[in-house]
Amino acid sequence: MKVLKIVPEKCTGCLRCELACSYVQTGAFQPAKSVIRVSPYEGHTSYAPYTCTQCAEGWCMTACPVGAITITAAGAKDVVDDRCVGCKLCTIACPYGTIFYDHDTRKAFKCDLCGGAPACADACPTAAIVYAEAETADWLADFAVERSARLLAIGGR
Amino acid sequence: MMAARHLIIGAGTAGLNCIRTIREEDGGASEITLVTAERPYSRMVLPYYLDRSIAESHVFTATAATLATWKVKTHIGRKAASLNPQANALTLDDGTTLEYDDCLIATGSRAVKAPVPGADSPGVHSFWTLDQARAVIAGIAPGSHVVMVGAGFIAFTILNSILSLGARLTIVEIAPRILPRMVDDKGAALVEAWLKKHGVKILTGVALTKIDDARGKKRLRFKKVGDLRADLVIMATGIKPNLEWLQGSGIRMNHGILVDDHLRSSVPNVYAAGDVAEGKDGVTGAPVVHAIEPTAMEHGRVIGANMAGRDVAYRGSLNMNIVEVLKLDVASFGAWDASGAEAFTGLHPERSAYRKLCWSGDRLTGAIIIGQAGDVWTTNDVGMLKGLVQTGVRLGAWKEHLRRNPFDVKPAFIASRTTARLLPETTLGRPSRAPELPTTVAK
Numbered sequence: 001m002k003v004l005k006i007v008p009e010k011c012t013g014c015l016r017c018e019l020a021c022s023y024v025q026t027g028a029f030q031p032a033k034s035v036i037r038v039s040p041y042e043g044h045t046s047y048a049p050y051t052c053t054q055c056a057e058g059w060c061m062t063a064c065p066v067g068a069i070t071i072t073a074a075g076a077k078d079v080v081d082d083r084c085v086g087c088k089l090c091t092i093a094c095p096y097g098t099i100f101y102d103h104d105t106r107k108a109f110k111c112d113l114c115g116g117a118p119a120c121a122d123a124c125p126t127a128a129i130v131y132a133e134a135e136t137a138d139w140l141a142d143f144a145v146e147r148s149a150r151l152l153a154i155g156g157r
Numbered sequence: 158m159m160a161a162r163h164l165i166i167g168a169g170t171a172g173l174n175c176i177r178t179i180r181e182e183d184g185g186a187s188e189i190t191l192v193t194a195e196r197p198y199s200r201m202v203l204p205y206y207l208d209r210s211i212a213e214s215h216v217f218t219a220t221a222a223t224l225a226t227w228k229v230k231t232h233i234g235r236k237a238a239s240l241n242p243q244a245n246a247l248t249l250d251d252g253t254t255l256e257y258d259d260c261l262i263a264t265g266s267r268a269v270k271a272p273v274p275g276a277d278s279p280g281v282h283s284f285w286t287l288d289q290a291r292a293v294i295a296g297i298a299p300g301s302h303v304v305m306v307g308a309g310f311i312a313f314t315i316l317n318s319i320l321s322l323g324a325r326l327t328i329v330e331i332a333p334r335i336l337p338r339m340v341d342d343k344g345a346a347l348v349e350a351w352l353k354k355h356g357v358k359i360l361t362g363v364a365l366t367k368i369d370d371a372r373g374k375k376r377l378r379f380k381k382v383g384d385l386r387a388d389l390v391i392m393a394t395g396i397k398p399n400l401e402w403l404q405g406s407g408i409r410m411n412h413g414i415l416v417d418d419h420l421r422s423s424v425p426n427v428y429a430a431g432d433v434a435e436g437k438d439g440v441t442g443a444p445v446v447h448a449i450e451p452t453a454m455e456h457g458r459v460i461g462a463n464m465a466g467r468d469v470a471y472r473g474s475l476n477m478n479i480v481e482v483l484k485l486d487v488a489s490f491g492a493w494d495a496s497g498a499e500a501f502t503g504l505h506p507e508r509s510a511y512r513k514l515c516w517s518g519d520r521l522t523g524a525i526i527i528g529q530a531g532d533v534w535t536t537n538d539v540g541m542l543k544g545l546v547q548t549g550v551r552l553g554a555w556k557e558h559l560r561r562n563p564f565d566v567k568p569a570f571i572a573s574r575t576t577a578r579l580l581p582e583t584t585l586g587r588p589s590r591a592p593e594l595p596t597t598v599a600k
Binding site (some may be wrong): 032037039041050053056057058059061062063064066067069070071081083085086087089091093094095096097098099100101103105106128136137138140141144145148151152 | 170199201202203205209210230360393424450451454455458477478479481484486488490530533536537538539540541543544547548554555557558567568570572573574575576577579580581582583584588589590591592593596
């Protein structure tokens with residue numbers, strides 16, 4: 001399966017992924033509704049995007065009481081808007097924090113890999129987000145460990 | 158070999174997940190019989206039926222056609238009357254006897270009203286079943302004054318709906334505070350202040366003594382404070398597992414049916430799930446009844462796999478709840494109320510934001526999170542806190558970081574390699590399949 005591979009060392013924090021994601025997902029440039037989210041590390045000296053892994057369990061999908069989350073042809077877990085009632089159970093079931101609730105539509109929303117052509121990967125100018133055939137992995141941990149040493153040292157580690 | 162005969166008692170979340178999982182595993186090879194007092198529907202979505210954001214047809218989780226597709230024989234409208242585990246036989250309330258090779262007890266729970274005179278009079282409702290939801294819907298009009306007796310999770314799931322119907326709402330609670338089983342005192346105070354700011358009247362520490370009728374209204378009388386008059390009263394004063402019919406069956410029970418790590422009762426071919434099961438808490442390891450939707454779902458799936466011949470152990474359930482009231486998210490996980498546990502808290506009253514993190518060593522064992530639902534980072538953190546409690550990952554030096562800033566969960570989650578811990582985790586030892594939608598409402 002093709003997945004969103006994140007190469008955090010290449011991220012410049014330009015946020016084009018968030019803009020592209022929200023535009024494709026909602027029709028408006030509103031990073032607050034992006035389902036890929038860039039976070040700063042080490043006092044804004046580096047950045048990394050974070051999004052749904054399309055995990056094997058599909059915690060959101062199995063938790064949904066009305067079967068409103070399904071698997072698309074691209075292999076993404078996706079919310080079926082007509083079925084979703086907006087109960088938010090998926091948001092506490094997902095242990096990654098990558099399914100959201102939209103107050104305007106009163107539905108849950110998440111990364112659906114843009115139907116197999118993810119806008120975030122297209123928009124990324126540095127190939128920090130690559131849509132490629134790969135095994136999903138913990139793309140960020142090594143980077144985060146390295147880029148948070150000083151943050152932790154402040155606390156007298 | 159004769160096909161196995163599975164008997165499922167109850168068509169709630171646990172029962173239906175069990176059936177679906179059996180069919181995922183065996184493709185229709187076994188016999189499944191379902192006994193259920195009501196047509197299968199989801200209680201979780203009744204609040205959205207109450208506020209009319211969904212049609213009634215939307216609440217049903219399996220239609221007759223779905224059940225036929227799954228090759229399930231049904232006894233709908235029938236209740237289990239007695240179980241004879243020695244004979245592997247269930248007797249229904251109409252005298253029918255059904256034999257099984259294995260059986261799931263998933264009879265759920267029912268709402269109980271406060272034991273006061275007038276509690277069963279017309280105009281005093283529970284909100285638990287579909288029929289009860291219909292009665293409440295018929296009774297509320299714009300401008301109605303609704304008095305909610307009880308300020309627990311169930312009450313809170315329908316606050317938004319009642320207010321969005323244009324009703325005025327007063328909540329009365331016998332305990333000194335709201336949400337006693339979902340958040341701590343500090344969190345409750347924050348939520349109470351939020352609701353009062355938004356026009357909800359809340360009376361805590363008041364004991365209801367009687368409900369009677371006065372000039373076309375319901376009159377509620379209390380021990381110390383003055384009467385309240387209501388057009389409609391909803392009693393959200395607790396639930397009770399439906400276990401009475403098992404008296405004399407020999408099945409071991411405490412608060413619920415005691416189950417092992419495969420969710421088997423004291424009789425190995427009788428499983429129990431959901432609100433009637435007392436099984437392992439994944440955080441504390443202690444036996445507990447988690448009467449929550451996710452536990453019923455996981456129980457049902459694990460039992461379905463085992464009934465289909467797989468050997469799937471259950472890791473234990475995680476206590477968790479979320480409710481949104483007037484755009485304030487309130488969520489809690491795990492052992493958030495463990496007395497004596499080390500806890501860090503963070504409070505930003507001006508933003509109505511609160512965090513509580515409970516610890517065992519450098520592992521997170523429980524959390525409370527309250528924040529405005531419009532805050533995009535709140536949702537990220539809700540899930541990540543769940544992931545940290547679920548995995549019990551060791552946070553090492555991040556613990557001190559979270560002591561200084563309990564709101565900065567994300568770097569701790571990522572740098573502690575929680576994602577790597579979670580990725581291989583599945584409930585059934587294989588990737589989950591997409592659910593089949595009820596056929597009448599399928600897209």
